Amino acid sequence: MTSDSGTASLTRTEAEHRASGITVTSYDVDLDLSVAEETFSSRTTIRFTSSSLRTFVDVKPTALHAVLLDGAPLSPDALDRGRLPLDLTSGEHELVVEATMGFRNDGEGLHRSVDPADGLAYVYGMSFMDAAPSTFACFDQPDLKAPYTMRVTAPADWVVRGNAPAREVGSDAHVRRWELGPTPPLATYFVTLVAGPYHLLGDEHDGIGLGLSARRSLASVLDREADELFTLTRQSFDELHRLFGVRYAFGDYHQAFVPEFNAGAMENPGCITIRDPLLFEGASTRADRCFRANLVAHEMAHQWFGNLVTPQWWDDLWLNESFAEYTGLRVITHATEYDDAPVHDSYLRRVWGITADSRPTTHPVAGNPAEDALAALQNFDGISYARGANVLRQLAARLGDDAFLGGVREHFDLHRFGNATMGDLFACWERAGGGADLSAFVKDWLLTPGADQLSVDREAGVVRRSSPPAYPAERTHLLDVAVHRDGWEVSRHTLTDAETPLDLGDAPVLLDATETTWAICPPDATTMAALPRLAPTMEDDRLRATMWNSVRLALFDGAVTPAQVADLLVAAPPVEDATTAQRGLLAWLQSTVLPLAPEGTTARYHAAVLDVLDRATPGTELQLSAFRHVLATATDAEQLQRWAGGVRRCACRCRTRSASTSTCAGGHGAAWPSSA
Secondary structure, eight states: OOOOSOOOOOBHHHHHHHHHHEEEEEEEEEEEOSSOSSEEEEEEEEEEEEOSEEEEEEOOOSEEEEEEETTEEEOGGGOBTTEEEEEEOSEEEEEEEEEEEEOBSSSSEEEEEEOTTTOOEEEEEEOTTTTGGGTSOBOOSTTOOBOEEEEEEEETTOEEEESSOEEEEEEOSSEEEEEEOOOSOBOGGGOOEEEESOEEEEEEETTEEEEEEEOGGGHHHHHHHHHHHHHHHHHHHHHHHHHHOSOOOSSOEEEEEETTOSSSEEOOTTEEEEEGGGGOSSOOOHHHHHHHHHHHHHHHHHTTBTTTEEESSGGGHHHHHHHHHHHHHHHHHHHSSOTTHHHHHIIIIIHHHHHHHHSTTOOOSSOOOOSBTGGGGTTOSHIIIIIHHHHHHHHHHHHOHHHHHHHHHHHHHHTTTEEEOHHHHHHHHHHHTTSOOOHHHIIIIIISOSOEEEEEETTTTEEEEEOOTTSOOOOOEEEEEEEESSSEEEEEEEEOSSEEEOOOTTOOEESSTTOOSOEEOOOOHHHHHHHHHHGGGOOOHHHHHHHHHHHHHHHHHTSSOHHHHHHHHHHSOOTTOOOOSTTSHHHHIIIIIHHHSOTTHHHHHHHHHHHHHHHSOTTSHHHHHHHHHHHHHOOOHHHHHHHHTTEEOBSSTTOOEETTSSSOTTSOOOBOOTTO
């Protein structure tokens, strides 16, 4: 029969009912990807034990051909909204489902795409969050984990990779047969397959087979990037093994750069899928590469937190992401060349998270109701990632690293290849912390939404702490405070009360100078007036990021005016943030500041970044970043056309240089970066 177009989202009540009576022993999935361009055949054998139970199996086919329960046929016509009813007796069972499935082109299920560069087709699997049943029949919920064996028939010129090492077991002139598994127990949403004429590279580290793949048209790019990617992977494995004290548990580790991916990456055990623009076919900055390094380590951290131990239900999905966000940044900062990662991460993630936490749509980090699978994503944003990671960083500081990591290791030991809740993890931390009671910390930081505001009252000589009236909390803030006297001096403070003494006199101050806590810290009038004078000589990259984030959040909150921000921008153009990402300063400048700033600000800022460009060393990232700011604020259409035609500015002040000559009008040779 042909299924209807609608499917039902699994509710928590349904999942609990099914999990109470079913234990899955194994999945055996047989896929034939060689039969057609639009569809593939799928045969799933599920072995499980159950109590006497009425439930259903999830399957979303193009056509459902046959269903056998313990050898007895069930009617395919019973399929309704992706669910096939099952009336189970107590005991062991075998369910066989044969179907035709449709390749998808939305980045979910089994996605098939054709490379416009050479016409070759590529396939990859994305089973999150409820897409697995469009590839194979399953009990689709995170707490019914089981081992998988996959058998794949593919065109003869394709290779196959997946959650376990792939073995070629047969071939003829037209097809090749592959087997993968059995795997360790996996949640359904982690099951993947990468198949096609991919360009493959291999390596090995510490007994773990490493792999990279990309489309053939990107082969030269992958070859160029492979050394950095393999190095990051080796370094991250070493650091994660050191931190967790638990070996990676999923065999080989393959990273597949795939086309048309609808996310940054997916942490499928043993076979990560990553959007292939992150191979950087064109120019890239250190910020771009730092983002990629962070992503690599983030997905590797998931191999423990998420894959080895999986949430019981989707309401704890935030913990997967917050933990990987925290751990990934920690790993690349301490174990790779990207020791400046916190600065890049600050520009990219901090304001994203706090602005989400300051809107009327704010929500707790944890404890959000997820009555069905799809509802879990409605409250999944910068709060889930950035604030959650910050809270874990605070917890590590409060407990101490030994207790923090000790609790994590106990969590892995207790729930290896199983499922757990946030409560399970915090119980481990309380034991590791010598019986510490973390209930107040959980209530204030994880269950109560909204960001505190920390503000300076110079006359009273205090720092005031206030939480949003709708979400009162009594949070303790551990933070560094930077005060400028003869220079910037940083000292550690603990704010436990609504008012904490801090005698500043008339010295400019940046609260939470290293962004260790989670709060809005707007510059007061004295500080804001001084920043245009101080910012141009502020050499500490970490402090500059804090300054800009404080100003951005203050503008968002209405604590400073667009005119004040414009004066700071002209005095100290923020070209040090070289990222072109949506949440970077250039995007903020274009979308928020310049439209609100006084008339003439764009011209003033354009002149300021022209001056930065003139003074930048040719070929540096600063030059490239300044060039992007110049282009973004240019208003002379004829000038832009001349630049597009190959007439460039010289590093001297004669202003032009023809692309067809070796020197500018002033006899100099240095020009704008051609790669920008």
